[in-house]
Amino acid sequence: METNELLSKFSIEGEITKVVPFGNGHINKTYKVSTSTHEHYLFQCVNGYVFHDIDDLMRNILIVSNHLKYSKHETLEIVKTKNNKLFFKDGDLYYRVYKYLEKTISYEKLDKPELISKVAQAFGQLHNELSSLDSCLIAETIKDFHNTPKRINNLLDAIKEDPLRRVYECKDLISFVFEHREVADTIMDALENAEIPERIVHNDPKINNVLFDEDTNEVRCVIDLDTIMPGSCLFDVGDALRSIFTGDNESSRDTSLLKVDFKKYDLYISAYLKEMKDSLTKKEIELIPASIATIALELGVRFLEDYIRGDKYFAIHFPDENLVRAKGQFALAQNVLENTPKLKEITERYLK
Numbered sequence: 001m002e003t004n005e006l007l008s009k010f011s012i013e014g015e016i017t018k019v020v021p022f023g024n025g026h027i028n029k030t031y032k033v034s035t036s037t038h039e040h041y042l043f044q045c046v047n048g049y050v051f052h053d054i055d056d057l058m059r060n061i062l063i064v065s066n067h068l069k070y071s072k073h074e075t076l077e078i079v080k081t082k083n084n085k086l087f088f089k090d091g092d093l094y095y096r097v098y099k100y101l102e103k104t105i106s107y108e109k110l111d112k113p114e115l116i117s118k119v120a121q122a123f124g125q126l127h128n129e130l131s132s133l134d135s136c137l138i139a140e141t142i143k144d145f146h147n148t149p150k151r152i153n154n155l156l157d158a159i160k161e162d163p164l165r166r167v168y169e170c171k172d173l174i175s176f177v178f179e180h181r182e183v184a185d186t187i188m189d190a191l192e193n194a195e196i197p198e199r200i201v202h203n204d205p206k207i208n209n210v211l212f213d214e215d216t217n218e219v220r221c222v223i224d225l226d227t228i229m230p231g232s233c234l235f236d237v238g239d240a241l242r243s244i245f246t247g248d249n250e251s252s253r254d255t256s257l258l259k260v261d262f263k264k265y266d267l268y269i270s271a272y273l274k275e276m277k278d279s280l281t282k283k284e285i286e287l288i289p290a291s292i293a294t295i296a297l298e299l300g301v302r303f304l305e306d307y308i309r310g311d312k313y314f315a316i317h318f319p320d321e322n323l324v325r326a327k328g329q330f331a332l333a334q335n336v337l338e339n340t341p342k343l344k345e346i347t348e349r350y351l352k
């Protein structure tokens, strides 16, 4: 079906005047839609390789966005189809529309200290808000999303299958994973042994999933609610810091660019802990430095598995991009491990 025909299925006001690819997300195909009214819309083809149950996915987003709206937070607003459905299915493709959040901007990297504090505060607030949501209402949209040991098992399966004969290129990276195998267990072991609590979290707190106000640079809202599921706040703290340290170098061949920034670390945890001071446990705080290494290793493993399987999950822009991304995340994990004593020292200050 043509784009205009697809868009005609949704309750969009006015005539469509322009549809252009938008944003730098790796998962869904995203377009900004202009209309003859002054409103814009965000049109997405949802990635069916990544998400297997679109009913569950869209219901989660509706529940979470209503919950956030109820407590006066700006959030995603689903534009339903003319048949009052949350998405439109065309063959095996799934489409959805959101209101475009006007006068917002997302960043690929965060350099200004105040922006880092604002993002940390936004995720702290999100975690506080989500704590009053009943986790029974939330479906698991991607099974074992941050189960790092399982991610390694998936990589092992891909290595065995080696459908494109790419494994030989990946030998050094595969060795890195097995040399650092114990890093994978940090968060899952703590969760399974009930040393840390289960919480509903975002699970994908990448910098460009936060929208800032174009004029004031205040955080307007956290978006990309596809992976909101029960898990650990360490998934989010670890991944947000991983994303901040990666910045816009995720696909760079110069792996020395992916490294810890102590100032950014301090700014992030200071603002996050301030928001979450009434609920975080000592163990959660102690595990923050380790969680960054775990999530960087995990993402490297995910990129590597996708490279071996033929780039089916993450969007790529050049042939070996997933391999380059995996190298970058392993370099970051290594750098985090080397700097863990100093990160722990900074963290200790907040435990007193």
Ligand code: ADP
Residues within 6 Å of the ligand: 022, 023, 024, 025, 026, 027, 028, 029, 030, 042, 076, 077, 098, 099, 100, 101, 102, 104, 105, 106, 208, 209, 211, 223, 224, 225, 226
């Ligand atoms: P992906 O899952 O592929 O990452 P996202 O839902 O994060 O897709 O959307 C991709 C980008 O589109 C975001 O990083 C953001 O820049 C922009 N975006 C998404 N939703 C909206 C919205 N409702 N209003 C304005 N911009 C948006």
Ligand code: GN1
Residues within 6 Å of the ligand: 024, 025, 026, 027, 028, 050, 203, 204, 206, 209, 224, 226, 227, 250, 299
């Ligand atoms: C994907 O969807 P996006 O681009 O915001 C991925 C994250 C990764 C990130 C790495 C659902 O995030 O887990 O950390 O790429 N999202 C999903 O850039 O897999």
Ligand code: MG
Residues within 6 Å of the ligand: 025, 026, 208, 209, 224
């Ligand atoms: Mg995104």
